[in-house]
Amino acid sequence: xxxxxEVMSDRDYLGEFEHLIVLALLRLDDRxxxxxxxxxxxxxxxxxxxxxxxxxxxxxxEGKGYVNSYRGDPTPQRGGRSKRFFRVxxxxxxxxxxxxxxxxxxxxxxxxxxxxx
Amino acid sequence: MSFQTDSLHPPSYxxxxxxxxxxxxxxxxxxxxxxxxxSHIASTAxxxxxxxxxWRQTLATIPYLFIRGFLGAPLWTATAVVGGFLLMRTVxxxxxxxxxxxxxxxxxxxxxxxxxxxFSTYGMALGHVVASLxxxxxxxxxxxxxxxxxxxxxxxxxxxxxxLSWFVSISWRWPLHDAFTxxxxxxxxxxxxxxxxxxxxxxxxxxxxLRCT
Numbered sequence: 001x002x003x004x005x006e007v008m009s010d011r012d013y014l015g016e017f018e019h020l021i022v023l024a025l026l027r028l029d030d031r032x033x034x035x036x037x038x039x040x041x042x043x044x045x046x047x048x049x050x051x052x053x054x055x056x057x058x059x060x061x062e063g064k065g066y067v068n069s070y071r072g073d074p075t076p077q078r079g080g081r082s083k084r085f086f087r088v089x090x091x092x093x094x095x096x097x098x099x100x101x102x103x104x105x106x107x108x109x110x111x112x113x114x115x116x117x
Numbered sequence: 118m119s120f121q122t123d124s125l126h127p128p129s130y131x132x133x134x135x136x137x138x139x140x141x142x143x144x145x146x147x148x149x150x151x152x153x154x155x156s157h158i159a160s161t162a163x164x165x166x167x168x169x170x171x172w173r174q175t176l177a178t179i180p181y182l183f184i185r186g187f188l189g190a191p192l193w194t195a196t197a198v199v200g201g202f203l204l205m206r207t208v209x210x211x212x213x214x215x216x217x218x219x220x221x222x223x224x225x226x227x228x229x230x231x232x233x234x235x236f237s238t239y240g241m242a243l244g245h246v247v248a249s250l251x252x253x254x255x256x257x258x259x260x261x262x263x264x265x266x267x268x269x270x271x272x273x274x275x276x277x278x279x280x281l282s283w284f285v286s287i288s289w290r291w292p293l294h295d296a297f298t299x300x301x302x303x304x305x306x307x308x309x310x311x312x313x314x315x316x317x318x319x320x321x322x323x324x325x326x327l328r329c330t
Contacts, residue, residue: 034150035157051154052178055147059185074149077156081149 012064014099020045021057022096025067025088033072033083034058058086066092127155128168131175137265137318138182140189147178186266194260197267201256201310202274208252209306212244242302249306253313262321268314272307279303 014022024040025032038054041047061067072083088096126132132148139148151174159167187194216236220226225233253268260267283300287293 034147035154038150038154050177050181051147051150051174052181055178056181056184071146075153077153078149079152081145081152083149084146 012095014066014095017053017057018061018066019096019099021054021061022066022088022092025086026093026096030085030087032086037086061092062086064091064095065089066095125156125159125164125167127152127171128175131172135175135178135182136322137315138179138186138269140182140186140262140266144182144185147182151175151178183266183269186263187270190263194263194267194270197256197260197263198270198274200259201252201267201271204255205249205252205271205275205306208248209245212248213241216240216244242305246305246309249309250313253310254317256310257314257317264314264317264321265311268310272310275307275310276304279307 020041021037024037024044028036028040034051034054037058038049038051041049041054058067058069062069067086067088069084069086072085074080074082135148135151139145151171154174155167155171158170220233220236225236253271256267256271257264279300283296283303286296286299
C-alpha cells in the first residue's frame with residue numbers, strides 16, 4: 001500500500017493577517033495595491049491597519065511566492081510616484097484554500113453564538 | 118468641498134521623516150499610497166484629520182521601512198554597523214586622552230581648578246559627542262544610500278548597551294539622580310550618530326527620495 005504525503009515546510013502556511021491580505025487581493029483582483037488593500041481590510045474587519053504592516057506582509061507573501069507585484073503608472077495625486085499592484089499566484093491560491101479548509105474543519109460542529117459568546 | 122486636493126500636501130516633517138528611511142523603489146510606492154490616501158481623507162474629512170492620519174501612518178510605517186532597508190542589503194549594512202561599533206570603541210577614548218594630556222601639560226589642576234572640572238566633565242562629554250558624530254559620518258559613508266538604516270541600527274545597539282548598564286548601575290544602588298544624569302549624557306552619543314546619518318542623507322538626497330543601490 002502506498003500513501004501520498006504532502007510535505008509542508010515550516011513557513012508554508014498563512015498567518016492570520018497574511019490570510020486577510022490574500023483574501024483582500026482576491027476580492028480586489030486587478031485593483032489591488034497598497035491603498036485599496038488597506039481600505040478593504042479596514043472596511044471588512046473594522047480594524048485600523050497601517051500601510052507599513054500591509055507592505056511588510058505583502059513583501060513576506062511575495063518572498064514565499066504567494067503573490068507577485070508589478071508597477072503601474074505614476075499619478076499627480078501620488079506626488080508622481082507609481083502604484084505597486086499585487087496579484088495572488090497559483091501557489092498563493094493553494095495556500096489560502098488550505099487555510100480555509102483547515103479553518104472549516106476546526107470550526108465544524110462548534111456553535112459560537114450559543115456556547116462562546 | 119471646494120478646495121483642490123492637488124494643492125494639499127501632507128505634513129512636511131512627516132514626509133521628511135519617511136523619506137529618511139524610504140530607500141527602495143518599493144518604498145516609493147508606499148509613500149505614494151500614503152500621499153494618495155492623505156488627499157482622499159483631506160477631501161472627505163478635512164485637512165486636520167488627514168494630517169493626523171498621515172502622522173499616525175508615518176510612525177507605524179518607519180519600523181517597516183527600517184527593517185526592509187536592512188534586509189535589502191543585510192551583509193553590507195551589518196558590516197557598516199559592526200565597523201562603526203569597533204570604530205566607536207577606539208575613537209571614544211581619544212577625547213579623554215587628549216583632554217587629560219592638555220590639562221596635564223598646562224597644569225590646569227594646580228592653577229585653574231574650576232577650568233579643570235569643566236573640561237574633565239562637560240569637555241569630555243562634548244568630546245564624546247564629537248567622536249560619535251565622526252563615527253556616524255563614517256558609518257553613513259560606508260552604508261551608502263542606507264545611511265539612516267545603518268546609523269539608526271548602530272544607535273539602537275548603543276542604546277541597548279546603555280540601558281543595560283544603567284540597570285546594572287541601579288542594581289548597585291547608585292543614586293537615582295546621578296544615574297539619570299549619566300543616562301542623559303550617554304544618550305547624547307547615539308543621538309549624535311543618528312544626526313550624522315540625517316545630515317549625510319539630506320546632503321545626498323537634496324529633497325528627493327533616494328533609491329538604495
